[in-house]
């Protein structure tokens with residue numbers, strides 16, 4: 001968040017002159033000074049003899065293969081880049097090197113006839129180009145300085161390297177950690193000034209794209225804003241990247257921007273002058289189109305391309321899980337806003353996970369989200385994994401061909417997944433899905449294809465998925481009962497539905513469910529205040545389902561125009577003593593009642609029943625919050641902090 005007195009303006013956050021290096025400039029600032037420092041390190045720290053041949057350090061095949069495994073993410077992102085760079089520079093006599101953060105060479109690209117020449121100069125897989133090993137050199141000095149470097153001919157420390165010329169660019173990960181170095185090397189007689197300038201610029205651009213690709217895949221489950229100043233060089237300039245969640249919390253930024261943002265917490269609206277809803281709405285309506293935005297607090301125009309979270313992101317165990325996005329639908333007012341967000345997420349095919357106790361409205365909300373989404377005219381198919389015997393879930397979900405198993409229907413059966421094609425699949429009680437089926441479901445979500453039992457060809461399906469459970473899925477993952485990869489795929493947007501007793505709109509809900517049930521029963525009834533109070537104070541272990549049942553019962557048995565205490569189900573009345581309500585009327589406010597029990601007893605009882613929520617207790621007691629606070633003071637009752 002932007003603090004008062006903060007000197008960094010939003011404008012300067014995206015000012016290209018603040019970049020770590022200028023993409024257009026070839027002359028590197030302080031290069032001579034940096035090379036001199038590197039020479040001193042080579043002599044005094046590493047005690048290298050410039051004239052002696054370095055004892056060549058090359059990794060064995062198995063060491064190299066291990067190193068490649070541990071640099072899997074870097075290699076996956078960098079190989080297309082190094083191939084592209086080789087196409088541009090290979091004919092100019094350049095050899096390309098990708099090293100890890102310690103200078104060990106992971107990949108080499110060199111054109112046919114020069115391979116031997118480069119190899120005998122030490123430019124080959126497994127060779128180590130660290131400064132302690134080679135003295136001043138492209139890769140080693142770029143690692144030591146954590147900055148791009150140009151080292152030409154005799155600027156190299158070792159005599160044996162005087163025949164080469166290097167442009168080396170270090171690359172950094174989302175946590176600003178050094179990942180490795182991209183390096184272009186030519187033999188000096190090839191490396192004309194023109195060639196060297198071009199090689200440097202292209203290496204810089206390719207390294208920036210590799211960093212970008214690593215960032216995008218690291219934060220693939222978040223919204224990502226790719227921000228730049230000018231549209232026309234969209235391809236050439238590295239974008240500033242900002243990853244944010246659907247609540248607008250910034251969870252990551254590309255390393256150059258991160259250096260400018262510092263360690264404080266940011267929201268996307270603090271950086272770009274646009275609400276998170278505005279950005280997400282635009283991205284859903286115009287995928288891939290850059291949006292013109294201003295920098296918050298600055299006057300510069302920017303372009304932001306917003307990438308939606310990837311629905312098919314597979315999480316490898318090496319990538320740390322991003323923190324879960326957890327939202328609560330607290331009450332009717334906020335719920336509208338939350339549902340709008342969820343509807344947008346469903347449109348973007350981001351799976352939604354609804355958590356909540358039984359009867360708290362998981363299916364009810366899933367239907368609302370679907371009904372508000374672009375898929376509203378397509379099917380909403382629900383399946384309750386806890387309600388179907390384990391042996392039948394598979395055929396229910398995936399369907400089967402005729403004769404797939406004994407007892408199968410003659411014509412086969414279209415499964416729920418295929419029925420939901422084009423619409424929404426609601427998987428209730430996902431925590432009860434057997435492990436083997438979790439694997440099959442994961443494949444459907446990853447590949448968008450479903451294979452019916454006994455079928456030989458899969459069918460392509462386009463489904464949005466909403467799951468629900470009352471179980472603690474992360475604990476189930478820990479205990480090996482739920483697949484970790486499925487869990488991460490399903491929990492991109494997790495929403496917790498609070499139990500009725502914790503909601504701050506209980507009174508409104510009672511009224512609206514009462515009105516609905518009256519309509520269903522074709523009766524026009526009112527509710528006595530006595531009943532309303534009782535409903536308000538009850539703890540509702542069965543949540544809204546229980547509330548609906550209690551009201552349905554009362555409406556059905558009510559002999560008059562007003563639902564009274566006697567109309568409520570007996571077991572409900574047994575748990576909410578009528579006297580609580582009578583006492584309330586006798587004592588507060590300022591009623592001059594019988595004096596037993598005391599006013600403080602009544603207040604304490606109301607607070608306990610409302611779990612020490614002053615607003616709810618004041619509603620229960622029928623007094624304003626300020627009156628209740630005054631009385632609390634008078635009686636010396638302290639409300640414990642939440």
Ligand SMILES: Nc1ncnc2c1ncn2[C@@H]1O[C@H](COP(=O)(O)OP(=O)(O)OP(=O)(O)O)[C@@H](O)[C@H]1O
Pocket residue numbers: 356357358359360361362363364365428470513544545548
């Ligand atoms: N916001 C709401 N307004 C009115 N009625 C609601 C609301 N939320 C839930 N209900 C009602 O409560 C009952 C239970 O809701 P629902 O079936 O969605 O709960 P659930 O959390 O899916 O329960 P379970 O986990 O047992 O399947 C339904 O009758 C539903 O109509």
